[in-house]
Amino acid sequence: MAALRDSVIVTGAASGIGRASALHFAELGADVLGVDRDAAGLASLPDTITTLEADITMSSACRKAVAAATSRGPLRGVFNCAGQELHGTVVSMSEDDFDAVIGINLKAIFLMCKHAVPALEEAGGGSIVNMSSIQALATQQDVAAYAASKGAVISMTRVMALDHGDRNIRVNAICPGTILTPLVAANARHFRPEDPEAQLAEWGQLHALNRVGNPEEVAKFAAFLLSDDASFITGSHHLIDGGLLASF
Ligand code: BMA
Numbered sequence: 654m655a656a657l658r659d660s661v662i663v664t665g666a667a668s669g670i671g672r673a674s675a676l677h678f679a680e681l682g683a684d685v686l687g688v689d690r691d692a693a694g695l696a697s698l699p700d701t702i703t704t705l706e707a708d709i710t711m712s713s714a715c716r717k718a719v720a721a722a723t724s725r726g727p728l729r730g731v732f733n734c735a736g737q738e739l740h741g742t743v744v745s746m747s748e749d750d751f752d753a754v755i756g757i758n759l760k761a762i763f764l765m766c767k768h769a770v771p772a773l774e775e776a777g778g779g780s781i782v783n784m785s786s787i788q789a790l791a792t793q794q795d796v797a798a799y800a801a802s803k804g805a806v807i808s809m810t811r812v813m814a815l816d817h818g819d820r821n822i823r824v825n826a827i828c829p830g831t832i833l834t835p836l837v838a839a840n841a842r843h844f845r846p847e848d849p850e851a852q853l854a855e856w857g858q859l860h861a862l863n864r865v866g867n868p869e870e871v872a873k874f875a876a877f878l879l880s881d882d883a884s885f886i887t888g889s890h891h892l893i894d895g896g897l898l899a900s901f
Pocket of ligand 1: 829831856
């Protein structure tokens with residue numbers, strides 16, 4: 654595994670895949686700026702991670718995050734990991750909930766990259782990893798906004814790779830299956846309030862590996878895509894789904 658170097662931004666760093674990634678990237682040598690709106694979660698990270706409490710659905714917050722990262726060294730990578738899943742069909746979901754999901758899952762990537770891409774160019778190039786989901790490719794009921802946002806992440810990833818490839822910036826999306834995170838635990842409570850553990854176990858059985866994944870497994874894959882080992886990989890979405898989509 655190639656080392657990571659210089660500054661790397663991780664959004665959603667307070668919990669779940671973002672947290673595991675911030676910790677893993679720091680172990681690999683990156684100077685990590687962990688960004689989240691959850692101040693308490695950030696405060697519980699070790700001091701090997703620099704943190705910034707910010708609402709990345711605001712352009713000014715993303716600008717601040719990029720400035721904070723570049724003040725520590727050249728910006729080499731961005732993992733746009735922050736996300737939210739609210740439930741509802743296009744009929745039952747409120748407009749506010751729809752906007753909130755699109756805001757954090759899609760628009761925040763747009764805003765962060767608006768500020769980060771020039772900084773990556775200045776560093777001579779780098780790598781961006783955008784969090785999509787297998788929900789972009791196959792889905793379930795009651796996730797109208799979430800599935801739409803994750804599909805759009807793949808499309809935006811492709812065009813970003815084309816737009817910025819000549820400046821040596823690679824852009825990839827990752828599509829995890831069910832990963833044991835606070836987001837998925839909340840989903841299990843939503844879909845089966847009477848027995849969320851049984852819901853998680855059932856989801857695990859849908860994967861060829863017969864289990865859900867853990868955040869560290871996704872962190873390692875994101876680290877690979879950020880590293881120079883992935884130097885010819887761009888413009889794609891990559892499943893890390895334990896074989897979930899292999900089956901009907
Ligand atoms: C994720 C979340 C999880 C779900 C997984 C697989 O994006 O929606 O709740 O288990 O996809 O469907």
